[in-house]
Amino acid sequence: xxxxxxxxxxxxxxxxxxxxxxxxxxxxxxxxxxxxxxxxxxxxxxxxxxxxxxxxxxxxxxxxxxxxxxxxxxxxxxxxxxxxxxxxxxxxxxxxxxxxxxxxxxxxxxxxxxxxxxxxxxxxxxxxxxxxxxxxxxxxxxxxxxxxxxxxxxxxxxxxxxxxxxxxxxxxxxxxxxxxxxxxxxxxxxxxxxxxxxxxxxxxxxxxxxxxxxxxxxxxxxxxxxxxxxxxxxxxxxxxxxxxxxxxxxxxxxxxxxxxxxxxxxxxxxxxxxxxxxxxxxxxxxxxxxxxxxxxxxxxxxxxxxxxxxxxxxxxxxxxxxxxxxxxxxxxxxxxxxxxxxxxxxxxxxxxxxxxxxxxxxxxxxxxxxxxxxxxxxxxxxxxxxxxxxxxxxxxxxxxxxxxxxxxxxxxxxxxxxxxxxxxxxxxxxxxxxxxxxxxxxxxxxxxxxxxxxxxxxxxxxxxxxxxxxxxxxxxxxxxxxxxxxxxxxxxxxxxxxxxxxxxxxxxxxxxxxxxxxxxxxxxxxxxxxxxxxxxxxxxxxxxxxxxxxxxxxxxxxxxxxxxxxxxxxxxxxxxxxxxxxxxxxxxxxxxxxxxxxxxxxxxxxxxxxx
Amino acid sequence: xxxxxxxxxxxxxxxxxxxxxxxxxxxxxxxxxxxxxxxxxxxxxxxxxxxxxxxxxxxxxxxxxxxxxxxxxxxxxxxxxx
Numbered sequence: 112x113x114x115x116x117x118x119x120x121x122x123x124x125x126x127x128x129x130x131x132x133x134x135x136x137x138x139x140x141x142x143x144x145x146x147x148x149x150x151x152x153x154x155x156x157x158x159x160x161x162x163x164x165x166x167x168x169x170x171x172x173x174x175x176x177x178x179x180x181x182x183x184x185x186x187x188x189x190x191x192x193x194x195x196x197x198x199x200x201x202x203x204x205x206x207x208x209x210x211x212x213x214x215x216x217x218x219x220x221x222x223x224x225x226x227x228x229x230x231x232x233x234x235x236x237x238x239x240x241x242x243x244x245x246x247x248x249x250x251x252x253x254x255x256x257x258x259x260x261x262x263x264x265x266x267x268x269x270x271x272x273x274x275x276x277x278x279x280x281x282x283x284x285x286x287x288x289x290x291x292x293x294x295x296x297x298x299x300x301x302x303x304x305x306x307x308x309x310x311x312x313x314x315x316x317x318x319x320x321x322x323x324x325x326x327x328x329x330x331x332x333x334x335x336x337x338x339x340x341x342x343x344x345x346x347x348x349x350x351x352x353x354x355x356x357x358x359x360x361x362x363x364x365x366x367x368x369x370x371x372x373x374x375x376x377x378x379x380x381x382x383x384x385x386x387x388x389x390x391x392x393x394x395x396x397x398x399x400x401x402x403x404x405x406x407x408x409x410x411x412x413x414x415x416x417x418x419x420x421x422x423x424x425x426x427x428x429x430x431x432x433x434x435x436x437x438x439x440x441x442x443x444x445x446x447x448x449x450x451x452x453x454x455x456x457x458x459x460x461x462x463x464x465x466x467x468x469x470x471x472x473x474x475x476x477x478x479x480x481x482x483x484x485x486x487x488x489x490x491x492x493x494x495x496x497x498x499x500x501x502x503x504x505x506x507x508x509x510x511x512x513x514x515x516x517x518x519x520x521x522x523x524x525x526x527x528x529x530x531x532x533x534x535x536x537x538x539x540x541x542x543x544x545x546x547x548x549x550x551x552x553x554x555x556x557x558x559x560x561x562x563x564x565x566x567x568x569x570x571x572x573x574x575x576x577x578x579x580x581x582x583x584x585x586x587x588x589x590x591x592x593x594x595x596x597x598x599x600x601x602x603x604x605x606x607x608x609x610x611x612x613x614x615x616x617x618x619x620x621x622x623x624x625x626x627x628x629x630x631x632x633x634x635x636x637x638x639x640x641x642x643x644x645x646x647x648x649x650x651x652x653x654x655x656x657x658x659x660x661x662x663x664x665x666x667x668x669x670x671x672x673x674x675x676x677x678x679x680x681x682x683x684x685x686x687x688x689x690x691x692x693x694x695x696x697x698x699x700x701x702x703x704x705x706x707x708x709x710x711x712x713x714x715x716x717x718x719x720x721x722x
Numbered sequence: 723x724x725x726x727x728x729x730x731x732x733x734x735x736x737x738x739x740x741x742x743x744x745x746x747x748x749x750x751x752x753x754x755x756x757x758x759x760x761x762x763x764x765x766x767x768x769x770x771x772x773x774x775x776x777x778x779x780x781x782x783x784x785x786x787x788x789x790x791x792x793x794x795x796x797x798x799x800x801x802x803x804x
Contacts, residue, residue: 133740133765141741141757170761233732327780 119358122476122493126179131342139177155185158352161207163191163199164218166335175345182353186246193333195219198640200255201543208258214352216309217265219248223292225287230276232285239291244300247549249301258302258675262355264309265302269336272320276301309351314343345645352511360490360510361464363406364455366473367417367424367446370494370501371403371436372396377423387433387490395498397661400435402502406511407440412462414443416454416471418478421446451478452485470510472501508654537615547642547710550607554643556715557616559593566614567602570633570649575672577634579665579679597622599654603647605638605711613636618647620654627655629665636675645707648683650715652704663699664688728793735769747791764772779804 127135162168168190170620179186189210191199196217223244229237248265256263270498271287282287295312315323318339328334335341368375373385373392385393407413413436417424424446428438438444445454445463451471459466467488473479479493492508494501505511559567568586575581584592592598604614615638619631629651634643655663665680684705687698698707729746736744740757752758771777776799783795786792798804
């Protein structure tokens, strides 16, 4: 989109960016580097945005890069790891802080608002549970807010799509829908000042819950919702960023014919124009005028810029009984045959505000184009030819959307927040230990069993990152290992108060006389930073002592993908025994073994009896 | 339909979706095709479903290692073998 390209190309591009079709987004993305220079008349603004939370945010990131172009934004994105936002926020060395984002969007787990089997709960039980869950979320937001100067947004929760208990949901405090509502209102009350709600709930309602969910996408790749919901999220993120970067516009400049009424006053006369409840079109124009009047009440200055004789242009405002807007609603009224770009500059001068705080609306694309060309600082909205869309176009532009609550609302809210904060202090945690403790984690350690073999084999063969040796084994090999007395294998399951993570780690030990060697140690990255590896180590030590071994050995074989665990054994207190480029052997003397205190409750009775 | 005919249809789908000429082989993987990433993969799979009038059940297409395996899955679904 160079300057010499036609305006219809530009409209087509904007339409593609606004499209909900994946193919359109992909097409824009493919051409993005070529487009970015000319897409915005004032050049692209670079913004650093972090998106963290309990989901996989790819391809949301790509969609966001495209959607943000509409606002002239070039987004540099950092994506948090799946379900790792607590450790990313609590660890001051995390990639989040290194990235130093201007905006952070947090998408907390929907598990927080998931009230399984809660229909028999009393209102009090529900309130206690919601308060406890949400205060955890808000306190982690406080931590982030005190560590970063970024704009922080937290997504609220969306309703369930399933019927659940049916229409009696409205009567039960513990029904899923009332639970979600309570989570959302509690979130608003408890969030620290300066952290804003990202209204995911509204977005899901706007497109409809049926269209917002995609269970296959969740199970397969932990997507946050359907492609359509991701489009809406990307649009809303860009919208919120744009709103934060640009203050509210001050003045709305209106065309007249086919903008404020139907028809052309100069040709059709007072009786011929469509305004008022006598016709469908007239009714729609009247509603649009009502909306503009409401903007004036919000403090927006109104002006007119029309190609007309001044007498004809003013006639409806003076003499038409159905008009909502009247002459005294407008601070400036330009009706003449000069180019509109010149008129608009004069309006700004008369009112004494910058040209860049004006928004011009017109139903004629040629007039919009002239203003874009000759008064590029002015924001323009092409209304199209369907009056029933006008209001939505003006609203969706965000130019006149309030940036913050009024000072009176803000004062009330802040008093309320102070009160909430006092109450919340007791339950507040700022360090990771307290957070982990609040998760109420339970671990079950068991020897390999036949029923677990498919999952054991899957973990062995699919894990790449938290995999110390990357020794692959088929199901048959796992089975034969189970009957080999020189091997000990155990599985680890983890659950917490929000969910059951299932079988998340396996360990294979090889026993040779007085030496116990960790040959395979694999863990799902879902449970990183949870102290699981510490408990696994504790268990290996227990086995070593039980078997009267004197020494522990542990092997690390580096691959392209397992740098994550490069220093694991060092952190667990092992010493290096031998070290080459492609193989590091660690050792620990069991007489001087080290074990760890953790926040996990371990159930391992089954194992010790089995050894 | 033989494998070559499947490849021909897939070439069209991939080229149209990725906005560049794509020549697939049975051994082609995502790494081999410029522009085949997390975003376009979703569009590609939706287009394949539409083109062949099938719906990939969970746990099928995610495990395909290359185009050849994708074609095998399509064939099975067309024959109602899933």
